[in-house]
Amino acid sequence: MTANQFLLEELVETLQTFLIENHPSWLKLNFSKIYNSSFQTDFKALQNYCNDIIAKHPNLIFESTDFNSLPEAALVSIIQREDLQLEESKIWDYMIQWGTAQNKILPSNLDDWIDKDFRILKNSLQQCLPHIRYFQISSGNIMEKVFPYQQILDKTLWADILKYFMAPDKPITSTILPPRKIVTTQLPNRGNAFQITSSIITNEHAAEIASWIDNKEVTYEVNNNPYEFNLILRGSRDGFERDKFWNLCDKKKNLLVVVKVKDTDEILGGYNPIGWNCFYSGWYSTTNDSFIFSLKNGNIKNHILSRVTKASNAIYNTSYGLNFGCYDFGMKEDHSFYVNSSFVYEKQIRKLSGTFSIDDYEVFQIKKK
Known part of the structure; x- marks a missing residue:
């Protein structure tokens, strides 16, 4: 590494630290744009800072108008977190939404999909699929939400999902990821931490x-x-x-x-x-x-x-x-x-x-x- 490269990296680290420590309100107001940019420029400190916030307040990204343009690495970094405060079936829904948005050629009506369309979606989601906690999704949501897209899953995994719910005594070979660590929160009382759900005001x-x-x-x-x-x-x-x-x-x-x-x-x-x-x-x-x-x-x-x-x-x-x-x-x-x-x-x-x-x-x- 040359001296100039070292100085540039040190400057980048200093800039990220300055923004995080001195301008958190500005970061929140421009959250999705900054988050996207942090992956395009590989700003690790900003990525980690934003991911910690997203884990607690996933709507900041998942309900953002910029969600479908989220870099793949960003989406993977979010859904692999054990502390992501979101139901697994909703994570699946958002992942499917993102994957579909990456492929404009896919028919808007799922009934019109052919084998090739499912292969296209599977290819787009190959880095995301391993991080879904399939065995933590209710049987009802498996049938309603996952079943229509079963072709994007490995055959062994899909067979194990069915066995898990239909014949729980049967052994399965697929990895069962642990449940996410969902924190039960109460409505804030006076004196407790206040958090507004807004993309405009802090x-x-x-x-x-x-x-x-x-x-x-x-x-x-x-x-x-x-x-x-x-x-x-x-x-x-x-x-x-x-x-x-x-x-x-x-x-x-x-x-x-x-x-x-x-x-x-x-x-x-x-x-x-x-x-x-x-x-x-x-x-x-x-x-x-x-x-x-x-x-x-x-x-x-x-x-x-x-x-x-x-x-x-x-x-x-x-x-x-x-x-x-x-x-x-x-x-x-x-x-x-x-x-x-x-x-x-x-x-x-x-x-x-x-x-x-x-x-x-x-x-x-x-x-x-």
């Missing part, structure tokens, strides 16, 4: 928003957040159509909306304590406690908090979806969002007025612990 953001809800001048400590943030809608997961919004959010109270503006560090949002009601489309709803905001994130160094000033026009019920004030901030029919000069709230939460595209948006229902 625990620190949630603590700041909670302090705004309670009109606190001092921001809550992350682990003393008095609220639960229950994710009820994510655009990239549930769909961006207005019908999806109304189906999941209609008449629900204490709603928090957060939006990631496309190709920027901007995170915008609003809190609506009384909810939206599709039945009253075209009508305003009154509250003194709603607010809209822009969060600190990346290059955005300061937050903007804008509380309602005209309570009678605080919330507008429109068929398009969520709306704060007299079109101060809200959703348009084409799935884009907008910010306009503030008529109902204290100040405008974005420098530029008008419509903008988003990467994603989420709606949480907030409730006291």
Whole structure:
């Protein structure tokens, strides 16, 4: 190894350590992209850091819009972990989803598959298949989920799986991997570790928003957040159509909306304590406690908090979806969002007025612990 190569490797290690120790919130907000990149560049420290998080919170990757583009080595490194907090049948489902996505030529309808199609899928998953705990999957899920894809398994393994469930006294030759070490967790109580399920905001953001809800001048400590943030809608997961919004959010109270503006560090949002009601489309709803905001994130160094000033026009019920004030901030029919000069709230939460595209948006229902 040359001196230059050694210095470069040392620099890479230092950079990874710096990011992990000093910018964990930034890493979380850009989690899937950073995770993918860490395997493309062989950043071992970042890989291990991310894998430890994924083991505890697998939805960060498995429910990510980038999941199907995950490098094979990354997927293998996840599913081989004994502490992956995910049911084995769901791991199987995600693995099949990933493998199918790597081969666009495969028919979308499994009934149309021929032997060649199963061979293609088996070849794509050859590094993943040995890490599935087949004997930890229930018999019902074996028949429902594994049986349709039995051709991608070695014949001996499939025969052993059948014997295991149908004739448990018969000897089998296949390796039986131990069950994963699933940790039984309880809902966090006040004072316990707080963890928000979000691809847009961090625990620190949630603590700041909670302090705004309670009109606190001092921001809550992350682990003393008095609220639960229950994710009820994510655009990239549930769909961006207005019908999806109304189906999941209609008449629900204490709603928090957060939006990631496309190709920027901007995170915008609003809190609506009384909810939206599709039945009253075209009508305003009154509250003194709603607010809209822009969060600190990346290059955005300061937050903007804008509380309602005209309570009678605080919330507008429109068929398009969520709306704060007299079109101060809200959703348009084409799935884009907008910010306009503030008529109902204290100040405008974005420098530029008008419509903008988003990467994603989420709606949480907030409730006291």
